[in-house]
Amino acid sequence: MANPAWRLAQRSCPSHLQVVSFPVVQLHMNRTAMRASQKDFENAVNQVKLLKKDPGNEVKLKLYALYKQATEGPCDMPKPGVFDLINKAKWDAWNTLGTLPKETARQNYVDLVSSLSSSLESSSQVEPGTDRKSTAYETLMVTSEDGITKITLNRPAKKNAINIEMYHEIMRALKAASKDDSSITVLTGNGDYYSSGNDLTNFTDIPPGGVEEKAKNSAILLREFVGCFIDFPKPLIAMVNGPAVGISVTILGLFDAVYASDRATFHTPFSHLGQSPEGCSSYTFLKIMGPAKATEMLVFGKKLTAGEACAQGLVTEVFPDSTFQKEVWTRLKAFAKLPPNAMRISKEVIRNREKEKLHAVNAEECSVLQERWLSDECMNAVVNFLSRKSNL
């Protein structure tokens, strides 16, 4: 237990959280749909006692925060002073959870313990330096090689539209990547598209009278999904191999570098869909490109070419499609040889002061969208697409 922040954090934690060992399992994010029972929660709390390896301060603070949220609800403690670093770190971690419902916090705690266990299992099964290929995903391909974990969206026949399963799997892959032995993480798409954004059939499996409930659960899912990008600790790089739509574009503002093929386009047709911006784009795009250009994209749905997106600062560099893979991978392999701790810490220094703001923006965007999804404008747009009348 290297860091005094955690040691101190333990003092006001229940005794089970004072044992630092490392959990054991595969993260089953789709369990969020099932809801953890009190018994699952208690089991997870006990499982923490069995952990053999230190999961690191970041994870321990998350466990602390989720435990407090699950047992006491939203943080109502006065904010510690700036020099009370340890208690402030704990307070920040708890307070960041905002009004996350107790039962969601309980579920997230169970999932986190489960994912820690999973990461221990996988790392103990793989020789250091050995290439890994995960077969545990339905909608992704995840590989780890040369210090780079590559997450590939893998529904090419649907233009890599993000269905509910893919949201969960991306979160699971990011959580695993944040703890594996790679230095950088790359997100890309299989096939001709990077991603066509939210799968519009996500709006279809709604039980009669259940639309409000579905909107509420979707807002929780979206907030958690975007939160994983806000909190991702290692350099996160997008390789935008083709057109990108909707949420696959907006979250680019949370990446550390965005490399694009000259075939890529960037399109956020939220108004056409009766929806509103997410992925923190209502904040990041304004910072990146200024309000005038951000409004063109986010309000009027202007589709940008890769060159335009680069000129506006959303994209780091554009490559001819014919050499895109080769040139970007050469670059990524060089990045992956840089000292990983230095990269992680530099990212922290660059990003950390914005984190609290980003989580607040994320929460607000999700709450606005929750209402939007119930609007006639949104429902009509979805029905139009599903009946193939959409003409974005």
Ligand SMILES: CCCCCCCCCCC/C=C/C(=O)SCCNC(=O)CCNC(=O)[C@H](O)C(C)(C)COP(=O)(O)OP(=O)(O)OC[C@H]1O[C@@H](n2cnc3c(N)ncnc32)[C@H](O)[C@@H]1OP(=O)(O)O
């Ligand atoms: C009650 C509340 C529930 C809320 C649930 C919400 C959960 C979180 C939401 C987070 C917020 C995110 C917002 C966004 O991302 S907005 C952007 C949404 N995306 C779109 O509007 C794009 C829609 N797709 C298209 O316009 C075209 O398909 C596209 C231009 C991408 C490609 O056109 P093209 O003609 O080249 O190809 P096809 O249309 O024939 O597509 C091939 C097949 O892929 C299917 N497809 C493509 N994109 C999607 C999609 N986004 N959702 C569902 N399906 C998609 C398409 O239907 C074709 O399938 P078939 O071959 O079976 O017909």
